[in-house]
Amino acid sequence: MKEACSYLTGSNDYRNLCKMDVGNGVVEFVREIISADILPVNPSDVDSATSMFYLQIEGNAFLWHQIRCIMGVLLLVGQGKETPGVIRELLDVEKNPRKPQYNMALDLPLNLFHCSYDITEGQSWRCSKQGLAEVLGHLQSEWTMHSIKTTMIKEVINEIESLYSKCESETANTDSQEREEDRVITYADCLLQGVRAKVYKPLLKRDTCSSLEERIEHYKKRRKLADPNKEAEEKMEL
Incomplete structure (x- = not known):
C-alpha cells in the first residue's frame, strides 16, 4: 500500500480516482497531491489483526469522493487483490480513459484534520481557553x-x-x-462499500463507466453544461 501511495503524488488527472461531477460543471480533473502515505496509529502495534493504520494525504484541492475512491483501491492493494501498479494504470487516462467500476471506501474514517493558510508575518490564530x-x-x-x-x-x-x-x-x-x-x-471488509463478488475480477478487466467526453456530451444534450466553443462564438459575434 505504501508503494501504491508513492504513485499518487504529483500533478495528475484523477478522473479514474474520483466521482466525476460533470453535471455541476466540473470538467477538469487535474489536481496535485503533495504527499500520501500509510502510517500506523501506534508504531509499536503493527502486526496484530486489530492494528490500526491510516492514510495521510495532503493536497491543494480535492475532487468529489477522491479520497474515498483512492482508499477503496488502496484497500484492494492491501488485500493482495491488486498490485501497487494499478494506481499508475488508473492515472494513465490516455491508456484508460474510462473509470472501472469499483466500490468506494466507507466515509466514516474520512477526516479533514488540518488546513493551511497564507498568514502574514505578525499574524497568528487566536484561541479561547474556555472554547478549547x-x-x-x-x-x-x-x-x-x-x-x-x-x-x-x-x-x-x-x-x-x-x-x-x-x-x-x-x-x-x-x-x-x-x-x-x-x-x-474480516475486520477491514466493512471498509469497502457495496456487495462483494464471490469471484474477484481485477479492476482493469471490469466494466467501465462513461468517459469524460461522453459525460460532457450527455449533459450538453440535457443543456446542463455550457458548450465552451459555442460560448466563444457568441462572444465573438457580440
Missing part, C-alpha cells in the same frame, strides 16, 4: 463512550474466538495451513 475546554470535554466524553463499546465488543470477540478454536481442534485431520485459512479475520 468545552471542545476537550466533548471529545473526552465521545472517547469514553466509544472506548466502552470497543472494550465490550472486544471481550465478546475473544470469547467467540475461543469457542471457534475449540471447534477447529475437534478436526484432528486438518493440517496447519487449512486451519490458518479457516480463521475468521
